[in-house]
Amino acid sequence: MIIKKQCIAMVLAGGQGSRLYALTQGIAKPAVPFGGKYRIIDFPLSNCVNSGIDTVGVLTQYQPLELNEYIGNGRPWDLDRARGGVFVLPPYQKSSGSDWYTGTANAIYQNMRFINRYDPDYVLILSGDHIYKMNYAKMLDFHKKKGADCTIAVLEVSREEASRFGIMNTLEDGRIFEFEEKPAEPKSLLASMGIYIFSTEVMRKYLEEDNASPASSNDFGKDIIPKMLSMDASLYAYSFSGYWKDVGTIGSLWEANMDLLDPSLPLDLRTSDWRIYARNDGRPPQYIGPDAHVQNSIITEGAEVYGTVDFSVLFPDTVVGKDATVRDSIIMPGAVVEDGAVVEYAIIAENSVIGAGAKVGDRPEDTPDKDNWGITVVGNNVNIGAGATVPAKMIVDQDVQGVSVV
Amino acid sequence: MNRVLGIIFSNMHEQNISEVTVHRCMGSIPVGGRYRLIDFPLSNMANSGIEQVGVVTKQNYQSLMDHLGSGRPWDLSRKNGGLVILPPFGNEESGIYRGRVEALVGIMGYIKHSGAQDVLMADCDTLANMDLKPMVAAHREHGANITMMYKRMDIPASLSGKDQSVLGIGEDGFVTDMLINPELTGEQNVYLNVMIANRDFLEQVVASSYSRSKFNFEKDVLQAGIEKNRILSFEFEGYISRFNSMRSYFSANMQLLDLATRRSLFPPSRPVYTKVRDEAPVRFGLESKVFNSLMADGCLIEGEVENSVLFRGVTVSKGAKVKNSILMQGTFVGASSSLECVITDKDVTIRDERMIMGFETYPVYIAKGSTV
Numbered sequence: 001m002i003i004k005k006q007c008i009a010m011v012l013a014g015g016q017g018s019r020l021y022a023l024t025q026g027i028a029k030p031a032v033p034f035g036g037k038y039r040i041i042d043f044p045l046s047n048c049v050n051s052g053i054d055t056v057g058v059l060t061q062y063q064p065l066e067l068n069e070y071i072g073n074g075r076p077w078d079l080d081r082a083r084g085g086v087f088v089l090p091p092y093q094k095s096s097g098s099d100w101y102t103g104t105a106n107a108i109y110q111n112m113r114f115i116n117r118y119d120p121d122y123v124l125i126l127s128g129d130h131i132y133k134m135n136y137a138k139m140l141d142f143h144k145k146k147g148a149d150c151t152i153a154v155l156e157v158s159r160e161e162a163s164r165f166g167i168m169n170t171l172e173d174g175r176i177f178e179f180e181e182k183p184a185e186p187k188s189l190l191a192s193m194g195i196y197i198f199s200t201e202v203m204r205k206y207l208e209e210d211n212a213s214p215a216s217s218n219d220f221g222k223d224i225i226p227k228m229l230s231m232d233a234s235l236y237a238y239s240f241s242g243y244w245k246d247v248g249t250i251g252s253l254w255e256a257n258m259d260l261l262d263p264s265l266p267l268d269l270r271t272s273d274w275r276i277y278a279r280n281d282g283r284p285p286q287y288i289g290p291d292a293h294v295q296n297s298i299i300t301e302g303a304e305v306y307g308t309v310d311f312s313v314l315f316p317d318t319v320v321g322k323d324a325t326v327r328d329s330i331i332m333p334g335a336v337v338e339d340g341a342v343v344e345y346a347i348i349a350e351n352s353v354i355g356a357g358a359k360v361g362d363r364p365e366d367t368p369d370k371d372n373w374g375i376t377v378v379g380n381n382v383n384i385g386a387g388a389t390v391p392a393k394m395i396v397d398q399d400v401q402g403v404s405v406v
Numbered sequence: 407m408n409r410v411l412g413i414i415f416s417n418m419h420e421q422n423i424s425e426v427t428v429h430r431c432m433g434s435i436p437v438g439g440r441y442r443l444i445d446f447p448l449s450n451m452a453n454s455g456i457e458q459v460g461v462v463t464k465q466n467y468q469s470l471m472d473h474l475g476s477g478r479p480w481d482l483s484r485k486n487g488g489l490v491i492l493p494p495f496g497n498e499e500s501g502i503y504r505g506r507v508e509a510l511v512g513i514m515g516y517i518k519h520s521g522a523q524d525v526l527m528a529d530c531d532t533l534a535n536m537d538l539k540p541m542v543a544a545h546r547e548h549g550a551n552i553t554m555m556y557k558r559m560d561i562p563a564s565l566s567g568k569d570q571s572v573l574g575i576g577e578d579g580f581v582t583d584m585l586i587n588p589e590l591t592g593e594q595n596v597y598l599n600v601m602i603a604n605r606d607f608l609e610q611v612v613a614s615s616y617s618r619s620k621f622n623f624e625k626d627v628l629q630a631g632i633e634k635n636r637i638l639s640f641e642f643e644g645y646i647s648r649f650n651s652m653r654s655y656f657s658a659n660m661q662l663l664d665l666a667t668r669r670s671l672f673p674p675s676r677p678v679y680t681k682v683r684d685e686a687p688v689r690f691g692l693e694s695k696v697f698n699s700l701m702a703d704g705c706l707i708e709g710e711v712e713n714s715v716l717f718r719g720v721t722v723s724k725g726a727k728v729k730n731s732i733l734m735q736g737t738f739v740g741a742s743s744s745l746e747c748v749i750t751d752k753d754v755t756i757r758d759e760r761m762i763m764g765f766e767t768y769p770v771y772i773a774k775g776s777t778v
Contacts, residue, residue, distance in 0.1 A: 036687030037703070075478070076682070269686035270704070277684050282449075282479075282677035284668060285439030285715075286688065290698040300687035301440070301703050313687075 003083045005118040007140055007197075008055040009048045010111070012104050013041060013067065013128030019249045022379030022397040023349055028060055030128035031067040032253070033332045033350065035260055035269065036313050037300040038278045039070060040247060043133070044126045045077045045086065046276045051136035053124065055084035057114055059107045060128075061091050061100055076279045089114060103218030109207040120200055125220065127194040131256050132244040133267060133274050139238045140197055149202040149233040152176065152225070153195035153240050165191035166221050168237045176235040179225050190237055193244055196220060202233065243267035250395075254347060254375045257313045257330050261296055283316050291322065307337070321356070329361065335378075338386070345392065346376040354378070355386035355402050362392035410542055411522035411605070412451040412459035415509065416444060416470055418529040418599070422569055422650045425771050426751065431463065433530040434470040435649070436734050436752070438662050438671075439715050440702040442473050443649065445680045446535070447528040447600075448489075452480040453676040454538035456526065458487030460516055462509050464494055479679045492516060506623035510612045522605050529599035533658055534646040535671050535678065541640045542602060544579075550638035551607040552628070554581060555600040557642045561591050569650060571597040571624060573639055581637040584629045598642060601628075611635075645670035656749060656769045659715045659732045663698055685718050693724065709739070723758070730766065748772065 013030040023032055030041035041058070048056050056079060060067055067088065074086035089111050091100050101107035108115075108125065115123060122143065124136055134153070143151040154168050162183070168190045169178035180186070206224050210216050216223045228235055243266045247253040259265050269276055283302030288294055293308040302316035307324035314320070318331045321339035329343045334351040337343055341354045346361035354360055361376035374393030384390060385402020416433030426435050433444030444461070451459050459482060463470060470491075477489025492513050494503065503509040510517070517525060524545065526538060545553035556573050566589050573595040574583025584597070611627050620626035628637065645667055647658035661667045672678060685704030690696070695710040704719035709726035717735040722728055725742035733739070737750045740758035747764035751774035756762070760778050764770035772778060 076684075263691075270689070270706070275684050276686075280682045280684070282679045284672040284678070285700045285702040287663075287665075287668065288696040288699050288701065288711075292697065294690050294696050295694055296692050297690045298687045299690065309690075 003118055005055050005084060005120045007053055007122040007124055007136075008057070008084075008115065008118050008120045009044075009053050009124040009126055009136070010108055010115070011041070011044050011056060011058045011126045011128050012107060012194075013058050013060045020253065021250065021395050022377050022382075023250070023253070023347065024063075025379055025397060026063060027066040027380075028063045028128075029248070030058075030060075031070055032247075033315055034131065034247065034253070035257060035276075036298045036315055037280070038276055040131065041067065041071070041128055042077075042276050042278045043131050044128060045071075045074075045079065046274075047132075047134050047136060048124075048126075049077050049079055049277070050274050051134075053136060054079065054081050055118055055120075056086045057089045057111060058086065058128070059089050059101065059111065061107075064088065064090050070279055072279070077277045084118065087114070103216075103223070104220045105207060105210050105216075105224050106218035108203075109211050109218070112204065112207070115200070123198050123200050123203055125196040125198065127246075129248050130194065130244060130246055131267070132193075132240075132242065133276070134195070134240060134242070134244075135274075136195075136197075139195070139240075142238050143197045143199075143236070146174070146236045147234065148197075148236040149199055150225070150228060151197045151236045151238050153193040154190040154237045155193050155240050155244050156189050157191045159186065159189060162186035162189050162191065168192055170237045174236045174238070176229065176237050179221075179229055181221065190239070192221065193240060194221075194246075202228075206233075250347065250375050250377055254330060254345075258311070258328070260298055260313065261311060281316070289322075292320075307339075328363075346378065346390075348378045349380040349382070351380060352378045352382045352384070354384045355388060357387045358384045358389070358402075360384060360390040364392075367392050408455075409521065409523040410456050410602075411517060411520040411525045412447075412456045413513070413517075413525055413527045414444060414447050414451075414459060414461045415506065415527065415529045416461055416467065417464040418506070419531045419569055419650065422531075423652060423655055425652055425773070426655065427466070429466060429774055430469045431466045431530075432649075433461070434467075434473055435530075435655075436717055437533060437649075437655075437659060439700050439717050441678060441680050442470075443530040443533070444470065444473070445678055446533055447530060448474075448480050448482075449676070449678045450534070450536045450538055451526065451528075452482055452679065454536075454542075456538070457482070457484065458490070458520055458522070460490045460492050460513060460520075462492050462513060464503065464509070467491075467493065473681050475681065479681055481679075487520075490516065503621075505621035507612055507615050507621045507626065510608070510623070511616050514609060514612065517605065518609065520605075524602050525605050525608055526602045527600070531599060531649045532646050533649070533671065534598075534642070534644060535673060535676055536600075536642060536644065537676065541600075544640050545602045545638060548579070548638050549636065550580075550604075551635045552601055552603045552631075553638040553640050554628070555598045555640050555642050556595045557598055557646055558593055559596050559646075560593050561596065563591050564653075565650060566591050570648075571628075573597055575639045579639055581632055581639050584624075584632060586624055586629060595639070598646065598648075600642075607635075652749075652769065652771060653767060656732065656747075656766075660713070660730070662700055662715060663713060683718060691724070709741075717752075732769075751775075754778070 073080045079086040245256045286303040289306035299314040305320045306322045315333040317334045319336045330347045335348040337354045338356040340357040344361045367373040377395045379397035383399045387403035420427040476483040482489035572585045576582045688705045691708035694707045697712045701716045702718040706721045708724045709722040723741040727744045729746045731748040736753040743760040747769045750772045755777040
């Protein structure tokens, strides 16, 4: 039986996220915690359900266990549907052999059977590592109005940033005539956000051709879009204004979390009309102790604070001990900062322990070699011994011995 | 747990705490920042492996139904068994029930069809995290008809003669005496309104009591049957706080600020589940000062909060001071206002520069939706 859907979404969540180093050891990038109680994947999934898209495929091939468990039956996002819903789609063995996903386009190509089941007129392609709120229904309206083969969401960036993105050069009506990947001399400032809507039949044709071409790297940005432009297909740029951030690096992940502390940020997680949903476990309310100092921070249920927290984001089940200080940092679920420890400009990943009196990270102004300053990262399940010091920019994925105080 | 049916009475004892039960039943009284009273017995049952639970309602149960939904948060949304809300079942014989006996008559069909061996019944007047498995085991081991849970606890003078029962217990653990609302003070065996009954026995005593127009379960079944029935006692040794007055409502919430209380109420191995509301984490502003307080998600704190319990979505504006208070969901405290020993019900608005003060033994209560 065919269950016809007008538009379904495919989320590309396969990336290893190797630039997040210790944070993605054991978990896929979209499952990385973000913003106090969310995971990165909550943003595209919530955007989908809020935009009226109820069928979502999540394509993944790296460390799928935690992501799979997190998505489950899709209930937290209201995506446990009798017809449609959310599905995790890893590569699978076919009668003619099995393949890993060789690129973004190949991942979609290998799942054409999934797409066909819903017979959608349009397919929305999303990335699993962007933080933003967007109404895809508006973009779909635009796509239909233009009668486009493909619509690409674009964001206006500054001239300095433009050379880091894929840039769309457009005509006045938004039609794309040229695509430049990371141009040194950008002709426009419209950067691709990695969000595409394809008319299904057009996409099918190009994916099949791409698959048949051995020279192709099977990537939407590198192969499919340039090919479509060369064939004079109708591609349109859909302008998005609002907050959008790729959190593919340690620096950008830290920044995006810190952005949430800015009350004027155009990404309000507190509005009830476009909620970001997350899987929640039963945690008691957070407790702020009698001698605590908490300012300008985001803290969630299950956290306990007895020390000082300033300009920081604390996830569930975190503990900040007495006389401990957490500044400009991110403390992920279950991590503990013991009494008297100092954490500055750092990301402490899940279930790690910063021993009493230890010092992790450093302020840029206190670092002797300023050019070499960076965010310090303590990976998942790592113990930093009491009194130990972890300098700026260091990435720790193994236990650090404590220093015995004589 | 094998063949145990849970029954929760969501309306009993409402008269004791009438301010907060005007618009809601006992079970849906907000407590502890993000919970409703019913979350505790319901989570206790779910965590003890009970897979079918009926919730008996009488009146004001709209907010309760909204809260419980299909029972998903307690993992009780099941094909077989699971959570069932039992609205008042009116027919010629049993209208809106007058007591626990009539309530049970109205749901006897449900109880029979459950296939359970024993029926575990609990009211919504306590805050406790209980493992119910040992009680069921003791009940079955002793071949008891009914097992009543009690705790050795102090009855203060203010509660003497109020809505509670005290048990006399023999050396073999069986109940020898039961005093209903006695004028007693000091340490007593206080019945916790949690009992387990053999199903066949329950069917029989309820039918027999009902046919004699005796509707008070405590008096006509438990007390009257002490001699001839095997009524076992089971001591609960953990932390409990009871809701039998506005004062106790205030102190029960305040006790949650104590670490030991929270550890015993919220052990990681037996979480307390509640409806998920997807609020954003709490946001602390630039000049926020918070001491010794409990806060649920969705709050915005720009002022000062001390010794208080804040429910979901509370706003404390700049320059405002909240001390020794309980602010329920959606309370808005305007700039430079000051609250001390205040309980605000849901969606209360305190405008800028207001000052409200109660006393610990007599907190000021501000009704749902009011604007001050």
